[in-house]
Amino acid sequence: MTDILNTLALIGNFIIVPGLAYGSQLALGALGITMVYGILRFSNFAHGETMSFGAMATILITWALQAQGVSFGVLPTALLALPFGILITIALCLFTDRLVYRYYRSQRAEPVTYLIVSVGVMFFLGGLIRFIIGPNDQIFSDGTRFIMKVQAFKEMTGLSEGLAIKTSQGVTIITAIVIVTLLFWFLNRTRTGKSMRAYSDNEDLALLSGINPERVVMIAWIITGTLAAVAGTLYGLDKSYKPFIFLQLLLPMFASAIVGGVGNPLGAIAGGFVIAFSELIVTFAYKKVLAYLLPLSMAPEGLMQLLSTDYKFAVSFLILVIVLLVKPTGIFSGKTL
Amino acid sequence: MSRTQKNSLLFLIMLAMVAGVGIVQSWNVALTIFNLCLISAIMSLGVNIQWGYAGLFNAGVMGFAALGGLAAIIISSSPVAATWEAGGMRAILGLLAGLFAIVIGIFTWKKTVTLEKKRYWPTMVVAVVGYALMRLIIDPAISTIEAIEPAKTGYLGGFNQPILLSWLVGGIFAAAAAWVVGKIALGLRSDYLAIATLGISEIIIYFLKNEDWLTRGVKNVTGLPRPVPYEIALQQTAWLQSWTDNFGLSIIEASSILVKLSYAGLFATVLVIILWLSETALRSPWGRMMRAIRDNEVAASAMGKNITWRHLQVFVLGSAVIGMAGAMLTTLDGQFTPSSYQPLRFTFLIWVMVIVGGSGNNFGAVLGGFVIWFFWIEAEPIGLQLMDLITSGMDESSPLRAHLLENAAHMRLMTMGLILLLVLRFAPRGLIPEKKR
Numbered sequence: 224m225t226d227i228l229n230t231l232a233l234i235g236n237f238i239i240v241p242g243l244a245y246g247s248q249l250a251l252g253a254l255g256i257t258m259v260y261g262i263l264r265f266s267n268f269a270h271g272e273t274m275s276f277g278a279m280a281t282i283l284i285t286w287a288l289q290a291q292g293v294s295f296g297v298l299p300t301a302l303l304a305l306p307f308g309i310l311i312t313i314a315l316c317l318f319t320d321r322l323v324y325r326y327y328r329s330q331r332a333e334p335v336t337y338l339i340v341s342v343g344v345m346f347f348l349g350g351l352i353r354f355i356i357g358p359n360d361q362i363f364s365d366g367t368r369f370i371m372k373v374q375a376f377k378e379m380t381g382l383s384e385g386l387a388i389k390t391s392q393g394v395t396i397i398t399a400i401v402i403v404t405l406l407f408w409f410l411n412r413t414r415t416g417k418s419m420r421a422y423s424d425n426e427d428l429a430l431l432s433g434i435n436p437e438r439v440v441m442i443a444w445i446i447t448g449t450l451a452a453v454a455g456t457l458y459g460l461d462k463s464y465k466p467f468i469f470l471q472l473l474l475p476m477f478a479s480a481i482v483g484g485v486g487n488p489l490g491a492i493a494g495g496f497v498i499a500f501s502e503l504i505v506t507f508a509y510k511k512v513l514a515y516l517l518p519l520s521m522a523p524e525g526l527m528q529l530l531s532t533d534y535k536f537a538v539s540f541l542i543l544v545i546v547l548l549v550k551p552t553g554i555f556s557g558k559t560l
Numbered sequence: 561m562s563r564t565q566k567n568s569l570l571f572l573i574m575l576a577m578v579a580g581v582g583i584v585q586s587w588n589v590a591l592t593i594f595n596l597c598l599i600s601a602i603m604s605l606g607v608n609i610q611w612g613y614a615g616l617f618n619a620g621v622m623g624f625a626a627l628g629g630l631a632a633i634i635i636s637s638s639p640v641a642a643t644w645e646a647g648g649m650r651a652i653l654g655l656l657a658g659l660f661a662i663v664i665g666i667f668t669w670k671k672t673v674t675l676e677k678k679r680y681w682p683t684m685v686v687a688v689v690g691y692a693l694m695r696l697i698i699d700p701a702i703s704t705i706e707a708i709e710p711a712k713t714g715y716l717g718g719f720n721q722p723i724l725l726s727w728l729v730g731g732i733f734a735a736a737a738a739w740v741v742g743k744i745a746l747g748l749r750s751d752y753l754a755i756a757t758l759g760i761s762e763i764i765i766y767f768l769k770n771e772d773w774l775t776r777g778v779k780n781v782t783g784l785p786r787p788v789p790y791e792i793a794l795q796q797t798a799w800l801q802s803w804t805d806n807f808g809l810s811i812i813e814a815s816s817i818l819v820k821l822s823y824a825g826l827f828a829t830v831l832v833i834i835l836w837l838s839e840t841a842l843r844s845p846w847g848r849m850m851r852a853i854r855d856n857e858v859a860a861s862a863m864g865k866n867i868t869w870r871h872l873q874v875f876v877l878g879s880a881v882i883g884m885a886g887a888m889l890t891t892l893d894g895q896f897t898p899s900s901y902q903p904l905r906f907t908f909l910i911w912v913m914v915i916v917g918g919s920g921n922n923f924g925a926v927l928g929g930f931v932i933w934f935f936w937i938e939a940e941p942i943g944l945q946l947m948d949l950i951t952s953g954m955d956e957s958s959p960l961r962a963h964l965l966e967n968a969a970h971m972r973l974m975t976m977g978l979i980l981l982l983v984l985r986f987a988p989r990g991l992i993p994e995k996k997r
Contacts, residue, residue: 266751268619323981335617335750336984339915342908343980349904350973357967470903474762477755525699533770540759544744547756549680551748 225382226515232376232384233515237507242500244392244461247399250495251454252472253479254406254488255447261423261486262443263324265337270451270476271469272348276315277452278459279356279466281308282363289365297367298394305456313448319344320444328440345470352466361464366390384511391461402453403492406446410488415442423486475502475539482546484553493554502538505529567923567992574930581938588813591820593937598827599889601929604913605834605922606881612920612994613842614874615854617754620741622906623761624879626768627737628730628886629896633781634774635726637718643708643773647701648716651773654698661690705773715776724787727830727887734883735876737764742875747868753875761907768898775898782895788822791815823892830888831926834881838922850874904973909936912980918990927991932976939972947971 252274259267267273284304288294295303323344327337370393373385410416422429422439430436455469462468479498483490509527517523530537546553578597582590603621610616618624665686672679706714737760745756768775775781794800794815804811841847853860853867861867890896909932917928947968954961983990 266754268754323985326985335615335754338617338751338754339911340981340984342911343977343984345977346904346908346912346980347974347977350970350975350977353970354967354974357963358970467902471762474755474759478759481752481755531770533766534763536759536766537763540756540763543756543759547744547748547752551752 228380229382229384230512230515232380232382232386233511236373236384236386238500238503240386240388240392242496242503244389244395245503246496246499247395248454248458248461248495249472249475249479249499250492251399251402251450251457252476253483253491253495254403255450255454256476256480257483257486257488257491258443258447258450260480261488262419262440263328263337265334265341266477266485267447268338268341268473269319269344269348270447271473272345272352273312273316273448273451274455274458274472275352275466275469276348276455277308277312277448278455278464279352280311281305281452281456282356282361282459282464284308285363295366297390299364299366299390299460301363301456301460302394302398305453308456309449309452312452313445316444316448316451317441320440349466349470356466358466361459363464364391364460389461391457395457395461398453398457402450406450406488409446419443471536474536474543475499478539478543478546481543481553484555487553487555490553490555498539498542501542502535505538506532506535567927570927570991571930574927574934577934578930587817588820591817591824593934595820595823595827595892596889596937597930597933598824598831599885599892600910600913600933601926602827602831602834602885602888603882603910604917604925604929605831605838606878606885607910607914608878608917608919608922608925609838609881610875610878611914612922612925613847613850613854613878614871615750616746616871616875616878617750618757618875618878619754619907620757620759620761620764621882621910622901622903623757623764624734624737624882625886625889625906626761626764626898626901627733628727628883628888629890630768630775631730631733631883632723632726632784632887632890633896634718635721635729636723636785637781638720640708640713640715640717643705643713643716646708647704647773650701651698651705651716654694654701657697658690658694661686661694665690702771702773710772710779713776714779715773715781722787723785723891724826726891727884730887731880731884734886735880738876738879739872742872746871746875758903758907761903765898765901768901775896778899780895780897784890784894784896786894787826787891788819791819794818827888827892830884834884835922835926842922909976912976915980916983916990918992918994920994921990921992924990924992924994931991932979935979936972936976939975940969943968943971943975 252270255273256267256270259265259270281301281304284307285299285301288300288304293303294300323340324337327340367390369387370390371386371388373387376386377383410420418429418434419439419442421432422434422436426436429439458468458472475498476495479494480491481494482497483492483494506528510523510525513521513523513527578590578594581593603625606624607618607621610618665683668686669679669683672682675682705716708714741756741760742753745753769777771777772779791812792815795811800815800818801811804814842850849860849865850870852863853865853870857867910929913928913932914925915928916932917926918924944965947964951958951961951964
């Protein structure tokens with residue numbers, strides 16, 4: 224019995240808790256991609272850098288707050304700075320739309336033209352971010368590091384395996400729930416949200432019913448900016464902030480969006496968790512789990528890892544490939560925003 | 561001024577700029593830039609084949625170029641006898657097992673059509689069993705190989721063949737990878753190809769970084785053999801000694817310039833051959849068909865053209881050219897460093913070259929390769945000087961000034977993004993627009 228409980232604690236510590244946190248971050252990122260896809264109808268390669276920009280804005284404000292001696296008690300100060308980061312990112316999104324994307328809308332450009340344009344934006348933002356904050360690691364989390372420490376869990380339960388929950392993980396999950404609830408309430412309950420869904424579903428019909436396309440696009444960018452800033456900051460809090468990592472995050476985020484069905488917010492969330500948990504399950508070393516579950520004589524010698532941790536990005540690619548082969552429209556196909 | 565004159569003028573201006581660097585900085589620097597310009601031009605020709613001819617967005621140029629680099633190691637480096645004895649055969653056997661599993665998997669998939677939805681299961685079982693079998697065979701081999709003198713070798717080495725051969729093999733490697741990706745992602749919505757290629761390129765780089773038994777990973781393979789003589793050997797030859805004495809040049813500089821010129825000769829030959837082939841292909845009925853598919857897929861498909869197959873064909877061809885360029889790059893460097901492959905430099909910069917040069921026009925792609933590489937290199941000194949000038953009014957010890965000067969190098973990313981956006985907006989057809997045929 225204790226063996227089974229130990230196994231559960233082990234899996235909780237290394238798969239479930241990190242998976243929930245990472246999944247929430249991916250889901251928020253994929254929601255941003257889906258939002259742009261649903262309304263503006265292109266794959267936004269600049270989304271990773273937008274997240275990075277949002278995180279950077281939050282970090283700079285966090286530092287300013289910390290320098291003033293402001294703190295948020297046990298919670299990271301970055302949460303206080305986040306609203307400002309969101310506003311700055313929204314401003315950035317609206318600014319790029321006004322300066323760059325609006326022209327292509329008026330030209331009714333092909334999706335692939337938008338895609339290349341977003342590569343240009345990505346390049347520019349990447350340079351801007353490195354220019355402002357530099358290419359190195361930035362650590363900006365403060366407050367208490369753990370909600371639950373390994374030692375405390377062991378003492379509480381008497382098990383030999385510990386279960387740790389980092390503050391950043393708890394904050395990530397709760398923030399993600401709040402943001403997603405607000406988003407769904409907005410899309411399903413408010414008039415503006417409904418008009419956005421209508422626009423995403425059938426542009427011409429929406430225009431006929433008097434929906435102002437520029438307003439819909441503006442709100443889409445506001446939502447995208449918010450999601451990007453939150454996702455970037457949470458990722459930065461949980462891991463650490465490195466400018467180059469956000470280009471690598473593009474792949475799992477796109478995979479999440481496609482797995483769930485591009486343009487479908489519910490799908491993006493499901494996809495985020497599918498990708499996150501698959502990455503962790505495939506790269507987890509099962510040696511200890513097997514040692515608990517199997518009799519002593521059969522305990523394995525190797526790490527019993529399906530794939531080495533270095534290949535975690537390959538997992539999202541593999542899932543992407545399987546979905547493209549088996550069901551290119553994604554799990555929740557047919558439903559848009 | 562006719563079009564040809566205008567285009568020649570653009571190329572002349574470009575060459576004059578390189579010559580300008582030769583006069584102002586040094587001829588060594590100018591030739592280094594020129595050699596990389598040539599390689600960049602070949603890479604952007606490859607992307608142009610995919611994008612310009614067929615409208616396919618390949619976001620994985622980096623991966624295909626890195627596969628070319630892998631070919632350079634496998635072909636040219638000398639085999640490591642100790643590791644071959646310890647685990648070479650077993651590693652090969654493991655790879656064969658993996659290959660066998662894939663073949664059986666595809667066979668199962670093809671033969672179980674009647675099961676409809678349920679046919680995922682047998683294929684999956686084959687895949688899982690095959691993977692486990694491969695790992696079972698290959699894992700011990702990998703750990704023994706990597707344990708043998710890891711500081712010096714720890715990998716299998718190559719076949720000790722002339723490195724020029726790897727240019728061809730690099731093309732084949734990249735073509736094979738492109739075939740797999742294309743098979744999966746082509747025929748679906750256009751941006752799926754972009755995302756799939758972005759993914760495969762990241763994975764190729766992770767593979768090259770982590771499979772030490774094949775590539776030494778981040779320990780890098782250095783000292784690859786060269787297709788041209790070494791500077792030291794040249795300095796000992798009598799003809800160069802008398803030649804430099806006659807003209808009063810430094811023999812060290814002369815030998816290094818000579819080596820770079822021979823590289824330039826090799827690269828230029830390949831560039832001219834590929835350029836000629838691409839132009840011929842574009843003028844042929846095949847090129848006409850590709851343009852027809854690009855401009856109106858529905859109409860072309862109504863005329864009986866197999867769009868997905870043609871896309872796959874052109875995608876593989878373009879990737880092969882990129883792979884060749886990747887092998888040439890590793891040849892020029894004389895070493896293979898997986899960590900040097902960055903998507904911004906290897907994928908998206910090539911895209912800027914194609915767009916700025918003029919998508920759909922091979923000469924445009926070549927010119928774009930030259931112009932963008934030139935500014936990518938020269939933007940750093942220019943940016944630094946500019947920043948120095950801007951901040952010259954500030955206090956010497958001002959932290960803002962130090963920060964700006966330190967990060968000035970990142971200005972070039974911004975500049976490239978800006979150039980791409982401006983060209984797309986105001987001159988979407990590029991420096992040398994596609995010819996109307």
